Amino acid sequence: MPGKISAEPWWEHVKTPCFVVDEAGLIHNLEILKGVMDRTGCKILLAQKAFSMFYAYPLIRQYLCGTTASGLYEARLGQEYFGKETHVYCPAYRPSEFDDILACADDIVFNSPSQVEKFGAKAKAAGKSIGLRLNPLCSTQEGHAIYDPCAPGSRLGTTLENFNPKVMTMLDGLHFHTLCEQDSDALEQTVEAVETQFGPWLSMVKWINLGGGHHITRPGYDIPRLERIITHLKNTYNVEVYLEPGEAVVLNAGYLVSSVLEIMENDMHLAILDTSAACHMPDVLEMPYRPPVMDSGKAKEKPYTYRLGGPTCLAGDVIGDYSFDRPLVEGRRIVFEDMALYTMVKTNTFNGMPLPDILWRDKEGKITVVKSFGYEDFKGRLS
Numbered sequence: 001m002p003g004k005i006s007a008e009p010w011w012e013h014v015k016t017p018c019f020v021v022d023e024a025g026l027i028h029n030l031e032i033l034k035g036v037m038d039r040t041g042c043k044i045l046l047a048q049k050a051f052s053m054f055y056a057y058p059l060i061r062q063y064l065c066g067t068t069a070s071g072l073y074e075a076r077l078g079q080e081y082f083g084k085e086t087h088v089y090c091p092a093y094r095p096s097e098f099d100d101i102l103a104c105a106d107d108i109v110f111n112s113p114s115q116v117e118k119f120g121a122k123a124k125a126a127g128k129s130i131g132l133r134l135n136p137l138c139s140t141q142e143g144h145a146i147y148d149p150c151a152p153g154s155r156l157g158t159t160l161e162n163f164n165p166k167v168m169t170m171l172d173g174l175h176f177h178t179l180c181e182q183d184s185d186a187l188e189q190t191v192e193a194v195e196t197q198f199g200p201w202l203s204m205v206k207w208i209n210l211g212g213g214h215h216i217t218r219p220g221y222d223i224p225r226l227e228r229i230i231t232h233l234k235n236t237y238n239v240e241v242y243l244e245p246g247e248a249v250v251l252n253a254g255y256l257v258s259s260v261l262e263i264m265e266n267d268m269h270l271a272i273l274d275t276s277a278a279c280h281m282p283d284v285l286e287m288p289y290r291p292p293v294m295d296s297g298k299a300k301e302k303p304y305t306y307r308l309g310g311p312t313c314l315a316g317d318v319i320g321d322y323s324f325d326r327p328l329v330e331g332r333r334i335v336f337e338d339m340a341l342y343t344m345v346k347t348n349t350f351n352g353m354p355l356p357d358i359l360w361r362d363k364e365g366k367i368t369v370v371k372s373f374g375y376e377d378f379k380g381r382l383s
């Protein structure tokens with residue numbers, strides 16, 4: 001109705017389940033990242049692995065220098081929808097796809113001297129900038145071995161023992177990625193390890209890429225220390241410095257909105273939602289972690305505690321125990337926060353689960369359905 005302002009919040013009006021990416025939240029992060037670039041002269045790329053909503057690329061490209069990819073498809077997406085610089089790193093390239101990689105990427109990072117020997121000359125002949133990923137064997141994270149590239153037996157990156165100085169003549173850059181949701185003290189420790197082990201080679205390259213895992217946009221992150229590290233590397237080795245965060249670009253900039261389908265009892269209150277941890281937020285089970293839910297508390301903190309679970313037949317498809325001020329009822333919206341990162345890129349249709357629609361909430365609060373999914377998206381991946 002013209003002129004009528006709805007008293008209801010926006011999440012009451014969307015069809016669930018859906019991801020809603022928030023422009024204001026994204027801009028907040030992009031301004032912080034741009035500040036780091038402006039003050040240090042470093043270059044920041046979007047790691048598409050965490051967030052590939054290409055609808056947002058025209059906005060992100062106003063701030064960041066390009067994208068990085070984990071292989072051909074992401075590189076192609078970056079080139080087609082983002083432009084600027086397209087970087088790619090893959091633990092091992094397929095010979096059959098390497099020409100296509102050369103057609104979309106500007107900077108190609110190899111995982112081992114052997115990969116450089118296999119593909120490096122071809123990449124150089126095509127005018128590409130090439131780098132080698134190092135593994136400084138410096139674990140700075142506890143608990144998440146699945147996210148620690150420096151864990152024993154890791155295949156990610158070249159250790160000093162396996163480093164072959166002969167390939168240095170071909171390389172334009174060196175790369176390392178060892179962090180996950182970490183502050184700049186962990187980066188400082190890692191850079192020290194890299195300098196101790198690979199110091200003599202750092203001034204032989206044009207760029208050093210510090211990977212991702214920098215939680216730069218988290219409140220309390222020590223940005224001045226990050227900037228000192230970048231400036232130190234630039235000044236000491238006369239290199240360009242790249243960072244390629246994924247998570248930090250979209251931290252707290254998205255939601256997964258779901259509805260309660262059913263309430264049950266079994267020793268405790270259970271709520272079945274129209275969203276699934278296994279299908280829509282697999283990191284909740286893989287990492288594992290407890291996603292924030294709007295207006296909720298920990299179990300027993302508020303008067304009504306429920307175990308929130310998905311509508312699949314997987315017994316472990318449980319998001320967690322949360323408490324609320326009022327009893328949950330069928331149709332009530334449950335809004336998961338910080339759901340832009342590592343969600344849309346990881347969804348699946350196990351159990352024939354529908355994929356959540358993808359919505360955009362602009363800075364004025366206007367909501368657009370960017371993409372909706374249906375039966376064909378489930379069937380299309382099968383035969």
Ligand SMILES: *Cc1c(COP(=O)(O)O)cnc(C)c1O
Binds near residue numbers: 246247
């Ligand atoms: C995962 C990854 C990133 C991005 O990591 P975030 O934790 O999302 O910042 C960057 N570079 C490489 C090589 C990665 O594997």
